[in-house]
């Protein structure tokens with residue numbers, strides 16, 4: 001099949017080996033139907049399931065394979081990888097997930113993944129036991145942390161007759177995930193948000209730490225709600241029990257890790273939501289080996305840097321900064337003073353002396369303290385509290 005030179009495609013669809021490869025044809029049709037050009041690439045193993053001719057016909061472009069097309073540019077996959085805004089891999093096999101996590105480049109699809117700055121949208125499809133294997137879990141976690149969007153897999157009957165998680169997500173769902181990257185919709189589209197969540201741990205020795213009870217649920221609810229509103233979200237997680245569904249995720253277990261990552265990343269954020277419970281003190285020394293029981297142990301602690309105050313000192317015009325205050329008494333007065341002292345737009349105050357809200361539970365009840373007053377938000381799920389906070393942030397951004 002001959003093809004004329006074509007304009008670069010914003011979507012590079014890579015097909016890897018698996019029964020679901022035939023469903024990628026439907027995916028190409030969805031993009032073609034709404035006028036979005038798609039360049040298809042196939043691994044050798046995908047070609048055992050569907051031939052390149054099918055995809056070439058549907059996409060009206062020569063398919064990239066390891067064999068090449070015998071003419072045209074010398075590095076067609078590098079050109080396609082450079083042009084793409086989204087690299088969608090559907091179906092994405094366990095083998096390809098593992099290779100992507102480790103940067104292995106032994107076929108045209110993995111080479112393209114290494115050579116691109118495009119957002120990765122992965123639609124895994126495999127046997128349920130392969131999906132649940134620790135190796136696959138860890139590859140998925142690594143790729144998510146780099147900002148990959150994972151769509152599915154769905155639960156249902158698998159090709160080999162077993163039932164479980166492993167079916168490739170519906171083509172319409174994968175198409176929607178890609179379109180939301182190409183043209184994000186929502187009130188926070190085009191805005192960059194930095195969210196910190198969880199509680200830092202300051203090591204005393206290799207097994208012990210000084211920590212706090214924050215689970216990260218409030219911060220993660222904020223990250224998820226911001227993603228729903230179309231924002232580009234980076235979440236710094238401090239030992240959190242939960243994680244946002246998408247976006248860039250960086251693990252920052254100690255106050256020093258959080259300080260380093262926050263200061264670098266806050267510079268180009270439009271909004272910084274500092275929901276993490278940061279240790280105010282850390283041990284002067286963290287022993288290199290485990291301390292044995294040996295009489296009394298007196299700890300010497302030094303204050304950590306106030307990260308939020310440092311972000312506020314370097315803030316850009318128009319940047320919105322939100323701090324959190326976990327208080328037990330005189331909350332409102334202390335939150336007002338904290339807002340002024342730290343130089344932030346909004347302090348989200350919650351009363352951590354109540355067992356039914358705040359730490360480790362799903363509900364919260366807060367007061368939004370700004371320059372113009374204090375607005376109480378009634379007890380609700382952390383997700384609904386996140387909605388109220390981001391509604392307020394949107395007003396501050398205008």
Ligand code: CTP
Nearest residue numbers: 274275276278304305306307308323324325326
């Ligand atoms: N925070 C921070 N860096 C720290 C400590 C806290 O950025 N080293 C942030 C938290 O993430 C939170 C806000 O500051 O958004 C309030 O935390 P809190 O510990 O209550 O602030 P402090 O100023 O330390 O208040 P207090 O004097 O009540 O301890």
